[in-house]
Amino acid sequence: MAESVRVVVDAMGGDNAPVEPVKGAVEAVTKRQDIQVILTGQQDIIEKELEKYPNYPKERIQVVHTSEVIETAEPPVVAIRKKKDSSIVVGLNMVKRQEADAFVSSGSTGAVLVGGQVLVGRSKGVQRPPLAPLIPTTEGVSLLIDCGANVDARPSHLVQFAKMGSIYMEHVVGIKKPRVAIVNNGAEEEKGNALVKETFPLLKACGDINFIGSIEARDIPMGYADVIVCEAFVGNVILKLYEGVGAAMMKKIKAGMMTDFRSKMGALLVKPALKATLKTFDASEHGGAPLLGLKGLVVKTHGSAKAGEVRNAIFQCVQFKQQKINEKIAERIHEAPADAE
Amino acid sequence: MAESVRVVVDAMGGDNAPVEPVKGAVEAVTKRQDIQVILTGQQDIIEKELEKYPNYPKERIQVVHTSEVIETAEPPVVAIRKKKDSSIVVGLNMVKRQEADAFVSSGSTGAVLVGGQVLVGRSKGVQRPPLAPLIPTTEGVSLLIDCGANVDARPSHLVQFAKMGSIYMEHVVGIKKPRVAIVNNGAEEEKGNALVKETFPLLKACGDINFIGSIEARDIPMGYADVIVCEAFVGNVILKLYEGVGAAMMKKIKAGMMTDFRSKMGALLVKPALKATLKTFDASEHGGAPLLGLKGLVVKTHGSAKAGEVRNAIFQCVQFKQQKINEKIAERIHEAPADAE
Numbered sequence: 001m002a003e004s005v006r007v008v009v010d011a012m013g014g015d016n017a018p019v020e021p022v023k024g025a026v027e028a029v030t031k032r033q034d035i036q037v038i039l040t041g042q043q044d045i046i047e048k049e050l051e052k053y054p055n056y057p058k059e060r061i062q063v064v065h066t067s068e069v070i071e072t073a074e075p076p077v078v079a080i081r082k083k084k085d086s087s088i089v090v091g092l093n094m095v096k097r098q099e100a101d102a103f104v105s106s107g108s109t110g111a112v113l114v115g116g117q118v119l120v121g122r123s124k125g126v127q128r129p130p131l132a133p134l135i136p137t138t139e140g141v142s143l144l145i146d147c148g149a150n151v152d153a154r155p156s157h158l159v160q161f162a163k164m165g166s167i168y169m170e171h172v173v174g175i176k177k178p179r180v181a182i183v184n185n186g187a188e189e190e191k192g193n194a195l196v197k198e199t200f201p202l203l204k205a206c207g208d209i210n211f212i213g214s215i216e217a218r219d220i221p222m223g224y225a226d227v228i229v230c231e232a233f234v235g236n237v238i239l240k241l242y243e244g245v246g247a248a249m250m251k252k253i254k255a256g257m258m259t260d261f262r263s264k265m266g267a268l269l270v271k272p273a274l275k276a277t278l279k280t281f282d283a284s285e286h287g288g289a290p291l292l293g294l295k296g297l298v299v300k301t302h303g304s305a306k307a308g309e310v311r312n313a314i315f316q317c318v319q320f321k322q323q324k325i326n327e328k329i330a331e332r333i334h335e336a337p338a339d340a341e
Numbered sequence: 342m343a344e345s346v347r348v349v350v351d352a353m354g355g356d357n358a359p360v361e362p363v364k365g366a367v368e369a370v371t372k373r374q375d376i377q378v379i380l381t382g383q384q385d386i387i388e389k390e391l392e393k394y395p396n397y398p399k400e401r402i403q404v405v406h407t408s409e410v411i412e413t414a415e416p417p418v419v420a421i422r423k424k425k426d427s428s429i430v431v432g433l434n435m436v437k438r439q440e441a442d443a444f445v446s447s448g449s450t451g452a453v454l455v456g457g458q459v460l461v462g463r464s465k466g467v468q469r470p471p472l473a474p475l476i477p478t479t480e481g482v483s484l485l486i487d488c489g490a491n492v493d494a495r496p497s498h499l500v501q502f503a504k505m506g507s508i509y510m511e512h513v514v515g516i517k518k519p520r521v522a523i524v525n526n527g528a529e530e531e532k533g534n535a536l537v538k539e540t541f542p543l544l545k546a547c548g549d550i551n552f553i554g555s556i557e558a559r560d561i562p563m564g565y566a567d568v569i570v571c572e573a574f575v576g577n578v579i580l581k582l583y584e585g586v587g588a589a590m591m592k593k594i595k596a597g598m599m600t601d602f603r604s605k606m607g608a609l610l611v612k613p614a615l616k617a618t619l620k621t622f623d624a625s626e627h628g629g630a631p632l633l634g635l636k637g638l639v640v641k642t643h644g645s646a647k648a649g650e651v652r653n654a655i656f657q658c659v660q661f662k663q664q665k666i667n668e669k670i671a672e673r674i675h676e677a678p679a680d681a682e
Contacts (some may be wrong), residue, residue: 074357138354138589151534185577191494193574217581233534236526240558245586247478248562256618269607270598277597
């Protein structure tokens, strides 16, 4: 059997804490033998939650008590510095000290991103750790890299994103020779803003990625590329507009189905099949977003994550560890390009 | 009666030329008395199209023969310079010489944008003419400004976009005190890339717009703001992702409705009502995108525009002229901010 993977789960993070993170942890250790979960948070509350589940392998869930909680509204840098006994800081420090392999949280995105970089630390050679969620497409999923908190990236950052994203898609998601594309405002090579124009030839020159050129935003949901490289401001716009347009269309569709008797009847018939199909196009079904390029693994799940997403994020951590993704990243990002700090 | 408005329509531009532009022109002059249309393009072909319509007011459609056509794939700057007898160049020159008030084309976006700036020319004080399409929201429409060809804007450009967009939404679309927001990667004031951080206080200081702060991409389709200000690269991503996510969801929905007998029956019942509702969320229903800040008006309609979109774009031109939008823009953009060229 493969080596056991130790994952810290923030039991206090997100809208549905502690219920859903605890449930996700229980589901994960019940389903797979090679997982150890450490839950950080208010011990008495977590233990009360765990009592709901009589039949899980108790020796594989440990609780580490923490007295503080970082709220979503708190400024991340201050929160990380001050709340040393919070579920996030304690969890990240366990990864730093190699007492755990990975950390999963549905809590404050800012705190997780800042804490990941400050506490766990960047892997050697990595200039900027990108946040890389999987987004649904009509063909499956693509990796959108970077959606993190640090905007205004440099070309050398984007090149590293392309390499790290390729490794992740190949070895965690299982896509052979993943197609890498850079987000652009046109398909022609002369298109682009200053950043894209400067990055394009660098990506083209990379022998170790399968670079297919520019991708227009219109083609992202069609799955034309597996690794979608962009600067974090643009990545944030893409990720959030995905959610926004999806939600707006669902609202319109629901209203459209309720306009008259005929369509109401139709809606009743069509609902179950439609629900199942649309679920495959729901970003939250695909587990969390990894913060790549750190000395350990940090995964951010949605603030609204349910147990299924937490469980999938834990499984992602196992795959990540067993496939030695960090070692592969360290091998490929051996030298920093010319414009590095 | 209000003064008659003279609109040049490019009869050779777009996937459905000359059929749909000609039909749109006929519909426009038939529906409103105060419109004169000039069709530019191959005279014999246009006249053959016009013969299909026996009952329109013939004295209000004029054909100006042009021997050349600019193809979508041609480099815009070269095409504008070389094809002096093309339907686009001839049409834009008529606006320049004030023989027409506006120009509508479904042809090459690049050629229309470049030609608008080079041939018609910028209005005094305007640093960069933005392309500003109306995008559908669950509440109606919002103006997305800028989606043009010139990326990497400066803060002073965005401030002008905010002002021009406000004037357009108030006087052409009829929204009183339109809410202006800047696209950002978070709602908090300290969020943003360098451009947004620098632009935010400038917008806040504008006494003549109703600035409501940052908007996250997620909230754009919900109609949280009327004028969505952003740099053209980001605007392009938003506009195209709108289309892309919409198309991908429709594909998923259609597949979902065809999974079994029960849902197929439901689909038949629900289809007409659903189609009508989704039409209100279709970008192409809202006429063309104006290129603002020029000495005349230039409107770009979709490459796939049908007669209805061309007709609506012509009506937009009438509203634009009669509401004296260019005069209002000239009044408000009287002085260039500090960082101007």
